[in-house]
Amino acid sequence: MIPTLFRIDRRYEEHAGTFTLQLNPPLGSDTTGFRPGQFNMLYAFGAGEVPISISGSPSDKNGLVHTFRTHGLVTLALARLGEGDSIGVRGPFGDGWPLEQIAGKDLLIVAGGLGLAPLRPVIYGVMEGILGQRKATLFYGARRPQEMLYRNEMSSWREKMELELSVDHAVAGWQGRVGVVTGPLAAVEIDVANSVVFLCGPEIMMRFCIRVLEEKGVPLSSIYLSMERNMKCATGHCGHCQWGPNFICKDGPVFCYGSVSRWFNIRAL
Amino acid sequence: MKSMAQLLHEHPFFAGMEPEHLDFIAGCGENHIYNAGDYIARENAPADHFFLIRDGQVAVECYVPNYGSLCLQTLHSGDIFGWSWLFPPHLWTFDAHALDEVHAIRLDGKCLREKCESDPKFGYELMKRFAHIITDRLRATRIQLMDIYGQRRPPMDSGQ
Incomplete structure (x- = not known):
């Protein structure tokens, strides 16, 4: 999947190191639909991609909202972006809340x-x-x-x-x-x-x-x-986020605990 | 209006306790109302009571010089607090103050201490119950010390 170019319409710092971005797609396209609990891959050009859950309202037509904490190079690059800057978006991915x-x-x-x-x-x-x-x-x-x-x-x-x-x-x-x-x-x-x-x-x-x-x-x-793991492709192909028999990106990130308790309690996973 | 014994009987802390033991404890209890801001316990003051909060919030605090009072924990309806009365030197180790109007049952620990010494069965029953509360608080403190809201997993974002 190729990222779609979005524009940062609003950026604010929730508290030190944690930011919320409101993103909008190019004019005329409607690619903001999602189900609660799903995530997008946000692409900071030149730095890389990270999975970030969607934190806005599905019925809000003013764009996608993502809140993230600076945690590594990509999220630091995302945090440095300002309003009006461009960002790549792939998604939404995964199974949301039931x-x-x-x-x-x-x-x-x-x-x-x-x-x-x-x-x-x-x-x-x-x-x-x-x-x-x-x-x-x-x-x-x-x-x-x-x-x-x-x-x-x-x-x-x-x-x-x-x-x-x-x-x-x-x-x-x-x-x-x-x-x-x-x-x-x-x-x-x-x-x-x-x-x-x-x-x-x-x-x-x-x-x-x-x-x-x-x-x-x-x-x-x-x-x-x-659940969260090291998600890369977000489509269940690369295997980075494999967790027991599941891929967090494709089978999750939301799981029923009854069906994953066995994996949840294995220390090495 | 419910009697003291009925109020105690309804609280999980006293569940399963022999009626005569409960009656004895009820005889050591009285209802108290504290206004917001009142100190229920003061560090280093004699600890002759423990409390069952019926309604309201209590802050357990420690005074830090050049800072003021540091709230370590809040306790709420149904919580029991105070075990300094059990162990020498029977002095409170922290302050406790009412954050809003607090309705509490104040139980006379001094009177219960004597009963515990003379009636080991009663003493053991009460000690088991306090051990449970102390264990719960220790567990909560351990979790609090672990800083569980921080993300301490392998970085999801390696930047590669």
Whole structure:
């Protein structure tokens, strides 16, 4: 697949080293459709390509939104780009969140750090009232309040869902919890037969959250998580992101924990 | 209005406890309301009580010179806090202050300490329950120390 040239219409720094880009395709083309949980390969010319999840709303026609953290040469090159600059985009790729599982159930969205980005399209679905969930709760943990993503949107999210925010280190004026995200998750009552959990964050954080969910009796088949590995081709050919029998780029990045728990707990994978 | 014994009986911490033990603990408890900003415990002050938070938020803090109070953890409805009353020198090791109006059951640890010494079965039951809370807090602290929100996997973006 050849990258399509997009223009950066908006760029802002969420916090030090974490950026959000709003991208638009050339005039006349409509290549911004995606399903929540999918990712694009973003190409910084002369530096390379990286997989970045799509963090905007599927119904927003103002372009694709991506949030990323500088982590290597390509993301550093992406961070140096400014509004009006060009960027290559391939995608969208992968299997997204199973939105069809949500109707009539309680939706628990559990995110850590940058893991909120791939879940924000789901939150927009809750805000738009198109998912048919019974009740929605967001559990979001970050190192510090200033490292929480999309803070300016959270007051509007509270109108449609409960928010349980926690940080490792608080500052004066912080109204949420201090402690890890597993705390509020352990404290909440879950209707285990009628809940679905969407989980995204660093793998270690997901592991501890899954442990709490298992202790509470949530069926493994009701837990979905978004995995990341070294994705290169994004089409399941190169094998860089092979994980057990799966290719993260093609079979994921969203998996039902019930079907991948075996691979999730193998240390070498 | 529920009796103290009923309130304790409904809390998971006391689940499965013998009724006479629960009655004894209830006799050592009283309801307290703290306003936002009130200190419930002060570092180095005698620790003769522990608390069951019925409603509200409590910050566990440490005072850092030239900085101020550093919040280490927040505790919420249903949480139990305070185990300094169990171990000599029976002094609080951190401050605890109410972040909003806190409704709590304050239990007299001094009275329970004496009962634990004279009734080892009771003491063991209570100690098992506190050991569980201490283990949970240790686990949470370990996870917090691991900085789990940072990305510490092989770089997805090698730049190649």
